[in-house]
Amino acid sequence: MTSEPRQLAHPGFLGLRLGKMLAGSGVEINGPNPWDPQIHHPAFYRRVLTGGSLGLGESYADEWWDCAQLDEMYNRMLRSPRLRNRAFLAYLAPYLLSLFANLQSKARAFQVGKAHYDIGNDLYRNMLDERMVYTCGYWRNADNLDDAQRDKLELTCAKLDLQPGMRVLDIGCGWGSFAKYAAETRGVQVTGVTVSKEQVELGSQMCAGLPVSLRLQDYRDVNEQFDAIVSLGMFEHVGHKNYAAYMRVAHRCLKTGGKFLLHTIGKNHSRSGVDPWIAKYIFPNGEIPSLRQISKSLENLMVIEDLHNFGPDYDKTLMAWFANFDRAWPQLQKNMPARFYRIWKYYLHVCAGAFRARNLQLWQLVISKGAPVGAYRRPDM
Numbered sequence: 001m002t003s004e005p006r007q008l009a010h011p012g013f014l015g016l017r018l019g020k021m022l023a024g025s026g027v028e029i030n031g032p033n034p035w036d037p038q039i040h041h042p043a044f045y046r047r048v049l050t051g052g053s054l055g056l057g058e059s060y061a062d063e064w065w066d067c068a069q070l071d072e073m074y075n076r077m078l079r080s081p082r083l084r085n086r087a088f089l090a091y092l093a094p095y096l097l098s099l100f101a102n103l104q105s106k107a108r109a110f111q112v113g114k115a116h117y118d119i120g121n122d123l124y125r126n127m128l129d130e131r132m133v134y135t136c137g138y139w140r141n142a143d144n145l146d147d148a149q150r151d152k153l154e155l156t157c158a159k160l161d162l163q164p165g166m167r168v169l170d171i172g173c174g175w176g177s178f179a180k181y182a183a184e185t186r187g188v189q190v191t192g193v194t195v196s197k198e199q200v201e202l203g204s205q206m207c208a209g210l211p212v213s214l215r216l217q218d219y220r221d222v223n224e225q226f227d228a229i230v231s232l233g234m235f236e237h238v239g240h241k242n243y244a245a246y247m248r249v250a251h252r253c254l255k256t257g258g259k260f261l262l263h264t265i266g267k268n269h270s271r272s273g274v275d276p277w278i279a280k281y282i283f284p285n286g287e288i289p290s291l292r293q294i295s296k297s298l299e300n301l302m303v304i305e306d307l308h309n310f311g312p313d314y315d316k317t318l319m320a321w322f323a324n325f326d327r328a329w330p331q332l333q334k335n336m337p338a339r340f341y342r343i344w345k346y347y348l349h350v351c352a353g354a355f356r357a358r359n360l361q362l363w364q365l366v367i368s369k370g371a372p373v374g375a376y377r378r379p380d381m
Helices: 012-022 045-061 068-076 081-090 092-100 111-119 121-127 143-158 177-186 197-206 240-253 276-281 291-298 312-335 338-356
Strands: 167-171 189-194 212-216 227-231 254-267 303-309 359-367
Touching: 012 045, 012 081, 012 092, 012 197, 045 276, 045 338, 068 167, 068 338, 143 177, 143 227, 143 254, 143 312, 177 189, 177 212, 177 227, 189 197, 197 212, 197 338, 212 338, 227 240, 240 254, 240 291, 254 291, 276 338, 291 359, 312 338, 312 359, 338 359
Parallel strands: 167 189, 167 227, 189 212, 227 254
Antiparallel strands: 254 359, 303 359
């Protein structure tokens, strides 16, 4: 979607102050480059200076400013040491809240399902690939989204060395994309759990006729034994207060000698909390882990066999999702408010910029239970 040129708002004193903060980032207010924000509302500057990332995102949704390349604007801003250091202030309130409250408790577990994953299967059908995989694709040998997601699922199966007849637990199964692929290509039985009612209903239809069972269930309530466990893009909803409990569940459910593949977005520091705009509009109660936090939760419990970082692939995945979403918007807008387009565009582009700046990572960890026999060898894919 494109918009007609609009009159730019004069920066004034507050705009000059904001401009100084951006100095050295390569981003210029009302500048000539496609990654430069174009400001249309004079109150924008005060809103951003007082509201931080929340004010920036909300003012974009309200059409107070535009930017031809939102993703590149964020990439440049996040690469600026000056802005990166200031960003902690935006996380201060969420950080303090996370210290005293368990935002991802069992009582709150289903909130993100209703707020994000249950907003409409039509949206995700149109935005995602043909298998409806809502996690990072693997682009090493792929040049399109369908192939990148197939290669990610194949890589996951290969890392776990899945064999016919195995029982596999999928924690955070989404619409059953992994379960369906693993059952079809490896002959395994898969039990998937999710907090999204819509995912269970559509996923069960997609997996009909296969040895796949999808449940509307919190991961803490699973108490069965499996040969292997996989979790693709669910750990971001667990929260630091629950990391150890999550790993104890995985340990309890994994047979001795089995492998657990954890696929998660990661951050470069161990501070708690999440971006306020993302928490309010996209993923309530979410929290991205650090390697230190993951490793600590596994101490004296299980062994990390392999760590694979392909974070830059999430940049490509997010931009491919936006291209699909943008193309489908003329049909989607019939059942969605107009403001949703700008919220979703902002979400996908800002996240792409964060991965491009290497501010966020994508990790796949292979974890084993029991004394490993020999060295683990990552599949060459």
